Amino acid sequence: MPDVTFTVDGKKLTAPAGTLLIEACRKAGIEIPAFCYYPGLSLQAACRMCVVRQEKVPKLQTACTTTVAEGQVFTTESPEITQARKATIELLLGNHPLDCPVCDAGGECELQDMTFRYGAGESLYTEAKNHREEQKWSPAVYFDRPRCILCYRCVRMCGEGMDVWALGIANRGSSAIIAPNGGDHLDCEQCGMCIDACPVGALTSDTYRYKTRPWEMNHVSTVCTHCGDGCKVTLGVRQVDDGAEIVRGDNRDKSGINGDFLCAKGRFGFDFVDSKDRLTKPLVRNAAGTLEPVTWEHAIRVVSNKLKEIRDSKTENGGGSSIGVIGSNTGTNEENYLLQKFARTVLGTNNIDHIRTTDYAAFVRAMAGHEHRAASLRDTETAKAILLIGGNPTEEHPLLAWNIRTNFRHNTARLYIATDSPIKLERQARQTLSLPVEGYESLTAFLSGDDSALGEIENAKTFREAVNAEESLLVIFGQEFRGAAIESLVKWGLAKENVKFAYLGDYANSRGAADMGLSPDLLPGYIPVTTPGAFAEEYPNLSTQPGMTAPEMLDAGCRGELAALYIVGSDPVTAYGTDPAALKRAFVVVQDIFLTGTAALADVVLPAASLYEKAGTVTNTFGDIQLVKKAADKAGVKPDFEILVRIAGGMGADVKKLVPFGRGSITVPAVTAPALSVDFVPTPRPIPSLRGIHGDLGQSRGAHSGEADRHAVWLAARGLELRLSPFDPLAALDEIERLVPSYKLDRLNLFAGNDVHSEPGFVPVASLTAPTAAELILPAHDGLFTSGVLGDHTKALVELNSYQESISQPVAEAAAD
Amino acid sequence: MSSAETMSIFSPALSARFDALVLKYPVKRSALIPMMLYAQDEVGYLSDAVIEEIAQRLDLTMLDVRNVASYYSMLRFKPVGKYNVQVCTNISCMLRGAYDIFEHLEEKLGIGHKGITADGVFSLEEVECIGVCCWAPAIQVNYDFHDDLTNDKVDEVIAAYRAKAGRADAKGESANA
Ligand code: SF4
Ligand code: SF4
Ligand code: SF4
Ligand code: FES
Ligand code: FES
Numbered sequence: 001m002p003d004v005t006f007t008v009d010g011k012k013l014t015a016p017a018g019t020l021l022i023e024a025c026r027k028a029g030i031e032i033p034a035f036c037y038y039p040g041l042s043l044q045a046a047c048r049m050c051v052v053r054q055e056k057v058p059k060l061q062t063a064c065t066t067t068v069a070e071g072q073v074f075t076t077e078s079p080e081i082t083q084a085r086k087a088t089i090e091l092l093l094g095n096h097p098l099d100c101p102v103c104d105a106g107g108e109c110e111l112q113d114m115t116f117r118y119g120a121g122e123s124l125y126t127e128a129k130n131h132r133e134e135q136k137w138s139p140a141v142y143f144d145r146p147r148c149i150l151c152y153r154c155v156r157m158c159g160e161g162m163d164v165w166a167l168g169i170a171n172r173g174s175s176a177i178i179a180p181n182g183g184d185h186l187d188c189e190q191c192g193m194c195i196d197a198c199p200v201g202a203l204t205s206d207t208y209r210y211k212t213r214p215w216e217m218n219h220v221s222t223v224c225t226h227c228g229d230g231c232k233v234t235l236g237v238r239q240v241d242d243g244a245e246i247v248r249g250d251n252r253d254k255s256g257i258n259g260d261f262l263c264a265k266g267r268f269g270f271d272f273v274d275s276k277d278r279l280t281k282p283l284v285r286n287a288a289g290t291l292e293p294v295t296w297e298h299a300i301r302v303v304s305n306k307l308k309e310i311r312d313s314k315t316e317n318g319g320g321s322s323i324g325v326i327g328s329n330t331g332t333n334e335e336n337y338l339l340q341k342f343a344r345t346v347l348g349t350n351n352i353d354h355i356r357t358t359d360y361a362a363f364v365r366a367m368a369g370h371e372h373r374a375a376s377l378r379d380t381e382t383a384k385a386i387l388l389i390g391g392n393p394t395e396e397h398p399l400l401a402w403n404i405r406t407n408f409r410h411n412t413a414r415l416y417i418a419t420d421s422p423i424k425l426e427r428q429a430r431q432t433l434s435l436p437v438e439g440y441e442s443l444t445a446f447l448s449g450d451d452s453a454l455g456e457i458e459n460a461k462t463f464r465e466a467v468n469a470e471e472s473l474l475v476i477f478g479q480e481f482r483g484a485a486i487e488s489l490v491k492w493g494l495a496k497e498n499v500k501f502a503y504l505g506d507y508a509n510s511r512g513a514a515d516m517g518l519s520p521d522l523l524p525g526y527i528p529v530t531t532p533g534a535f536a537e538e539y540p541n542l543s544t545q546p547g548m549t550a551p552e553m554l555d556a557g558c559r560g561e562l563a564a565l566y567i568v569g570s571d572p573v574t575a576y577g578t579d580p581a582a583l584k585r586a587f588v589v590v591q592d593i594f595l596t597g598t599a600a601l602a603d604v605v606l607p608a609a610s611l612y613e614k615a616g617t618v619t620n621t622f623g624d625i626q627l628v629k630k631a632a633d634k635a636g637v638k639p640d641f642e643i644l645v646r647i648a649g650g651m652g653a654d655v656k657k658l659v660p661f662g663r664g665s666i667t668v669p670a671v672t673a674p675a676l677s678v679d680f681v682p683t684p685r686p687i688p689s690l691r692g693i694h695g696d697l698g699q700s701r702g703a704h705s706g707e708a709d710r711h712a713v714w715l716a717a718r719g720l721e722l723r724l725s726p727f728d729p730l731a732a733l734d735e736i737e738r739l740v741p742s743y744k745l746d747r748l749n750l751f752a753g754n755d756v757h758s759e760p761g762f763v764p765v766a767s768l769t770a771p772t773a774a775e776l777i778l779p780a781h782d783g784l785f786t787s788g789v790l791g792d793h794t795k796a797l798v799e800l801n802s803y804q805e806s807i808s809q810p811v812a813e814a815a816a817d
Numbered sequence: 818m819s820s821a822e823t824m825s826i827f828s829p830a831l832s833a834r835f836d837a838l839v840l841k842y843p844v845k846r847s848a849l850i851p852m853m854l855y856a857q858d859e860v861g862y863l864s865d866a867v868i869e870e871i872a873q874r875l876d877l878t879m880l881d882v883r884n885v886a887s888y889y890s891m892l893r894f895k896p897v898g899k900y901n902v903q904v905c906t907n908i909s910c911m912l913r914g915a916y917d918i919f920e921h922l923e924e925k926l927g928i929g930h931k932g933i934t935a936d937g938v939f940s941l942e943e944v945e946c947i948g949v950c951c952w953a954p955a956i957q958v959n960y961d962f963h964d965d966l967t968n969d970k971v972d973e974v975i976a977a978y979r980a981k982a983g984r985a986d987a988k989g990e991s992a993n994a
Contacts, residue, residue, distance in 0.1 A: 166880070167880075172888045179880065
C-alpha cells in the first residue's frame, strides 16, 4: 500500500494507507488506550476506549478500526474524549469489584491504569454489583467473573490464535459472561494464552494466583527448557531461603522469537526446580553400597581421582578409551562443547555421545555447503507456502503450530501436509496427502517425478502439482526422516530455487548437542574426528579414531569392557532399557537434577543446576541460537559447566587449555596509565592485557601466534576481552564461535535477547562422512504436557496431563448461569 | 456432516426442513436461530441432544450454539409446561395492571416466575414487551395472544387451556400439536 500522510494531534504522520490508526499512532509514540484491541487478532471494537475525534466526522471514531487515509485529521486527547473514555470506564466498572489490592493483575492491569488516568473510580450507580464467585475451570485456568470487562480478547485468542475455540460469551447485557466449553470447566490445550491476553485479572493461573505482586519479582528472560522450539520465556523470580524460586512464567515483553506465544509447558512447567525430588547434595556410594551425601570437595576428589587413575592405567581395561561420556539434550551449548572437549582432551577418548532424538548429523550433512537454505523459526511465520511432511507440530512443536496458524490467518499462507496420521493443522491446510506409515521416502521419490512411487494414493498428483507450482517453499519435516531419507528429500528441494528446510527434533538443546560434537565420530560443527583439521592443533591428545556410540558404551559397560561412564543430564539406562545390575563393574558418575534410573545405580551423583538456574546459549531445532539467563537458584547445586571445570582441575588438567580465561603465564609488564591532566592524577594501575594464555605481546599473529594466542588474537580482532573466570560459560562460547563454522554469531543481537540463526551451509563440504546409523535415533514424542524426565517431575504438567486425559469425553452442560 | 438423517433426534419432517434450511444461506451458521426455534417448538426446549445435533449440522461447537442461544430469552435450556404463560410486565401493560394479572396467575397456578405446575400443564413467566401494547395488559400462551385482560378474563383463558389439556390427554395428543 502507498504511504499516506495524515495529522494526529497536530503532528504530521505517514503510514501505509489502510494501517489501523491505533497502530500508526503507536509507531509514532502516541498511545491510544485500548482494551479489546489486540494486535494480530481480529478487530472487535467492543470496548470504546480507543475513541478519537476525526475532523468532519460527526461522532467519535474507534481508532482500533479506523484505517488511515490521505489528509485525515485526528485528535486523540481532548476534554470531550477524556469524558467519553471516563464514561466507558464507569460502565466497565459497573460490575467490577475494584479489588486491585488482592488481584493478580494489580500493578500491571490495563483497567487499573486507565481508571487512574481518567479518574473514573467513583460510580453513579446505585444498583448492587453482579457478583459471582471465582471458578476453577481447569488445573491451570481460573475465572474471576466480576473482574471481566468483556473485551473478547480471550475468546479470540483461544479461537483464532490457538484454533481451540474453547471460550465463548454467554447471556446478554450486564449478565453477559465468558463461558468455557465444558459448561463449568475447560477442555482445551491449557496453554494459558487467554490468561496472558486478558487485560485485567479476570483470568488467572493456578501457578501464580495470589502468590505475589508483579513488583516483588525479578523478571528474567531466558529460554524455555522443554521442547525444541525454544520460546523465550520471562520468569518471575522471588528470593527464598534456599535460593530463588520461580513463581511465574510468561512472555510479557513479547520480544522473543515466539512473540506473544507460550504453551502450557513454557508457561506453567517450571515447578520441577522446587521439586522435593531434586538432588541438592553430592552423593557417593559408600562401603555398604548406598549413596551417601558428601561435600562437593569430596565428591569432586573421588571423581577426579578415579577418572585419572583409569585414564592413566596401562592395564587392558584402562586408558581413555575405557571411559565413556554421555551428554545432555537440555544442557547449554557451552556445557556440551566443554563436555566433549573434556572427554577428548582430558580423558582422551572419543567415546562421547548423547541420546539422539533426531538425526541432525544427516540433516547438516545434506545442507553443508548450501547457504541460506536452512529455515529459522521466524521463516515459518512469513513463508508463502509450507510443505509439512510428518511430525505433529500442535502436540510436539506448539510454537511452530502457532506460527503456521498465524501465517495462515495473516498472510493466507498455503500449507501442504503429508502425514500418516491425522493432525490438527490440516484445518489450515490447502491440501493434505495421507501417506502410509512407511511412505515418507516414497513421497520424496514421487515428488522427484517417480509416478509409481506412491502407488494409488488419492490426490497425490494434484498435491505434487500444487507443491511444484509454488515459487518458494518452506519444507518442514519430522523425525520420520533419518539418514539417507533426509539426504534425498533435501536433494529434491535443493534442486529448486527458494526452498528452505527445517527438521523437527525434541528438547531444548538437542540440536545444540549435535552441533557441539556430542558424537563419537564428529567434532563440534560436524567436523569428522578422522580429519580434524584445525582441531588437531586446538585439541591436544585428540584421537582420530571414532569412539563408541551411547548404546555401544552401555553394552561395553555391561560386558565389563568399560571402566567408567560419565553421564551428564541424561538417563541412558532407562532410555535404552539397560539392565542396571549389569553395569556394576563400571565406575558410573551421573550429573543430573533428579535421581534418574541411571543416577540410582551410579557410584557418584552430582546435583546439577537446571536450565533455569544457569547461563549460556541453546540452539533450537531450527538452528536459532538464544541466550539463556540464570533465573532461579537452588542451594547445593552447580551448573554442569562448573562441575566439569572442577573435575578437570582435580585431575590436574591445565584448566586454561580447557576454558580460555584469564591472563597467560607470561606476565605483561605493568604499564602505568599516563595522567590525563595536571588536575587529575590517577592512581597508577596496570593496564590489563588483552593477550591470551601465553601473553602475546603483539609480535605474532594468526597461524604463528601459538595455540592459546589464536584465541586471544581472535578475541582482540573482535574487540572482545578475555573472560576472567574459568566458570564463565561465555569463554566457551568465544571458543565455539571461533572454531565452529556454522556458529557465526551476531553478538549484539544475541546478548540483546534475540535469536541468532546458525548456518549449516557453512559446514565445509569436505567434512562429509558416511551417514550415522539411523537406528540410533530415539524420538521422544513428548506432547503438550510431557517433557521427558523434567515433565515427570513437574507437578503442573502431570496434573494437566491427567486432567485432560480424564475429560477426553466432554461433559455437556447448560450454559454458565 | 451435512445431513444428520441417520441419527437425527428430530422428526423426519423437521429433519428434512433443516436439511433444506442449511442450504439456504451463504454461510451455514446463519440457519442457527431459526433452527433453534423450530427445534424448541418440537422438543420443547434446547436439550443437550438438540444443541449437539444443531452444532453438528452447522459445523459449530456446542459452545457456539449455547452462546447464541443464551443471548435470547425466548430460547430455553429447561422444559416448560405444556402451556407456557408469559405475562408482559413492560411499561404499557404495567400501567394497565400487569402485576395484578401476574400475581393473580401466581396464586391461581400456585407457581412463581419460571415455575411449572406439578401436573406439567402450565408454566409461568414474566416477560418484556410482546408487542400488544395497544391492548394492554396482555399475555402470550405458547404462540397465542390474549389481550385487554382482567383477572376474570384470565380465569376464562386458563380454564379453556385446562379443558384443552384434558381433551388432549384423553386423545393422547402430543403437547405442541
Ligand atoms: S488455556 Fe489456551 S486453549 Fe485453553 S481456553 Fe485458554 S487460550 Fe484456549
Ligand atoms: S476474561 Fe479477560 S480477556 Fe476475557 S473478555 Fe474478560 S476481560 Fe477480556
Ligand atoms: S515447550 Fe516449546 S512451544 Fe512450549 S513454551 Fe517451551 S519452547 Fe515454546
Ligand atoms: S480498542 Fe477500540 S473499541 Fe476496544
Ligand atoms: S408493554 Fe406489554 S405488550 Fe408491549
